[in-house]
Amino acid sequence: MDKDQSKNKEQQTNIEEEDTLTTRQGHPVTNNQNIRTVGNRGPAMLENYDYIEKISHFDREMVPERIAHARGSGAHGYFETYGTVGDEPVSKYTRAKVFQEKGKQTPVFVRFSTVVHGNHSPETVRDPRGFAVKFYTEDGNWDLVGNNIKIFFIRDAMKFPDMIHAFRPDPVTNYQDSERFFDFCASNPESFHMVTFIYSPWGIPANYRMMQGSGVNTYRWVNQEGKAVLVKYHWEPKQGIKNLTQKEAEEIQGKNFNHASQDLYEAIEHGDYPEWELFVQIMEDGPHPELDFDPLDDTKIWPKDQFPWRPVGKMILNKNPENYHNEVEQSAFGTGVLVDGLDFSDDKMLQGRTFSYSDTQRYRVGPNYLQLPINAPKKRVATNQEGGPMRYENDKAPGQSLHINYEPSILGGLKEADQTGKEHTPYVEGNLVRESIDRNDNTKQAGETYRWFEDWEKDELISNLVGDLSQCDQRIQDKMIALAEEADEEYGRRLREGLKNAAKDGSSMNPLGAKDAEKASDEAIEKGHDSEPY
Template identity: 70%
Template sequence: MNQEENVQGQQPTNGASNGHHAERNGNGQGSNTLTTRQGHPITDNQNVRTVGRRGPTTLENYQFLEKITHFDRERIPERVVHGRGAGAHGYFEAYGTVGDQPIAKYTRAKLFQQKGKQTPVFVRFSSVIHGGHSPETLRDPRGFATKFYTEDGNWDLVGNNLKVFFIRDAMKFPDLVHAFKPDPVTNRQDAERIFDFISNTPEAMHMITFLFSPWGIPANYRQMQGSGVNTYKWVNEDGHGVLVKYHWEPLQGIKNLTQPEAEKIQAKNFNHATQDLFDAIKSGNYPAWELCVQIMEDGEHPELDFDPLDDTKIWPMDQFPFLPVGKMVLNKNPENYFAEVEQAAFGTGVLVDGLDFSDDKMLQGRTFSYSDTQRYRIGTNYLQLPINAPKKQVATNQRDGQMTFRVDHAEGQNPHVNYEPSSMNGLKEAPKRGKDHTPHYDANLVRQKIEKTNDFQQAGERYRQHEPWERDDLISNLVSALAPAQKHIQDKMIELFTKCDPEYGQRVADGLREAAQHQSAATNNELKDEKAVEKAEELSQEARPY
């Protein structure tokens, strides 16, 4: 039966006629042609539209906006991703320098300028794919989101425990999450679906080499690294901008789990990381992290074999060293989990003066998506909730909406004036601090991949940097996950692993071959057992008197 016949022969699950799925469009394309929800055929589902191949994305990215806004609303009321979380309050203390340089050389952000200056923070740790009551021992990236309540308003540094990501273009984010989420039919996470996507997404090999090693299961939240993952900018008083990456380094040390270790913990406690964080703070064993940055001049950097705006890549530490800028300490547990942890809302676009966006495609896509999700998940006035509200005066001309309970106004402001400009004692624009950062673009508006992809080199380096026991766990986990997959998916993954490192690919291939032999032997034994039972029944029948 061909695909069209199969579709026509199926009964619609919702009782409505489904015959239109089998129709062909005006271009003679079959029913499997990808379209928007308006029915427009999609010719490029890989790249957002940018000003030049490295320029910023544009607001008229209708295909992307429609795709991501629908994705943002796929779960009610739990987060679409990062559903399981734990949190704590604390403070960030600035060093006043970046390396051996005064930090004002690179950024005018006030929270960094003065040595010893403390800024209140709230941190939410989370797992990404699984739901709100899932075990904290599952293999999954971990979220590491920090809200700084600065004197200039809030700054959210939203990242993960791992320094890279699966994809480099925000257009692919819903597809990635769909592949890792449970099958929409069986409601079970399916490794075949995951590797079907990954085998067609070579840029993910670096992340996969992290995720399926012990780095994919942090032992707890206290001994876990954090990373902003995206590339941001710092801007100084003169308006000069540099690219920057953020990294949290745990002062408690780093600890990860092998798969057997995780399973042993999960058998007794699926809340172990939340419990560990809460108990440590309660006992006065306050966890701390040092915030380090990597700094790079903006530009294409022809000396690098990758694009520095690519989130699947790590900036080499020997060329761009980690420079400490401050320390964070968590010293207070939440008093109400729902009010403080569940309703905490973060967004990559929440930046203060001196911090800015780069042209990182993932960053620009996330910046729209995160805040859009929070307005949908929590409500229009989610920023009036205490956990999300800045610890400074808020005065806007925005009003009302669902669940509003106060008017954001300044002392002495004319309550009749909720617009600007006004000569009747309304709100005024704030004075500028420093020069604007004004990057220049002279390029066509295009849909185009980053040119220097180099998908396999850093993945291979990561494989070789793993300790022997980490490599063993990585291969074991990959073989277990890939063994049930169709052979063409296995073969494609072996090809990609081999491009990363020949030994890497060979070990996965050998493991899959051995797993297939074991499965074949087990099947043969089952058949022999079945035949033995049948023979015994036959003999029993013959021995019975009539």
């Protein structure tokens, strides 16, 4: 090799090195798409060092506002169980005490929120809505942390910081840019189903009282014999479901950017207590190769005709917070906060969220955030944890020696509890890999959702997509059109035609073609489908 060739090769190597993604330790990142799991379905490993470093830094990017779900409202109430799952006793599926006795009431605190935008952003933004419920059960706290939409943008927790970065304001200009949003979504086709929901009227719930909630992730229920089933949670508002068109949202925002918080507070203040019924979908534990999707994939909906919604209880919110900061702002939720009879599945997003949520609260509120009244369980607490900023009491049992802060001890101190039911011990076998799950069709359900929409919702979806996509790079537009065409021929054709018309007019206004956008927004506004898609 002559000197020129050697120099060229060295320069090329340097260029590649400069463009190579690394960790903060300088390690080249060879797979930034998947956490490491046993087989491509999971479970995840605690030794996911790259992921833990990435997510723990992300958890600390903003002070003191929440990284996500910053804008929120909350209320107190109670959950009343039916004692059954549909027509069957709930004990067949779970031994969790919160569900066992008909009529049993458990105190709850609920926080509703927007996801991407800041603490003082309008509540009319096109954005998922958080729906987090803290149950103060007799076995300790249970947090059911979810959103208003039943799916999510990504299926692997490794991508979560990238997703939020793309959706938040540009780090240079500090304003949000639809091109960044669609660049991420076009580059991660699994997000297309969620994009279809978000850009339809379902992307702007009319208020918090009239929106659905979902646990999004797949969990497990475990019964007394240690047998487990997979479960999905769904909240259905008794007030009915109502969403907003873009035109309506803009009109509300021009007058009141706190409308959803105000609506919730005033309804409770006037005794018009909002109510939701809790439904579950149940599936035998396992990979279910007969399905065309993986039940652990949180970009997918479980078909209702195959896995029916079965009622298990209802929730009523009947008390407003006495102090917003103390109760709403400092409330802390975590997907890992489960009680006996409720368990994790191998859902990779769930396992990634479980580390991130509690880690974020320790940073945002402090390591002793669980001593705050809004977060503390309504039962005795006895731990050997010590110190940390803002600690104000010892978690000791009455009469316990303050000298013994370890376990086990011959001299006294706390002791382990007895196991009341048989522990669930799933069998796990497989190579440790960094791979996406199988059966990851990214557009089939998006097409089914599009066909399930009513005509005015389809019009809104196309109008909203064209309005933002028309501002994006042609390559991003082409990719989004291809995903829409793959999902549904009409969906793709209308999106293509809308973008073509917008480019011709030099404007993104009224791009619908088949029906004028303004006329569509004046049509039926309330949305209460008698059935869910699929």
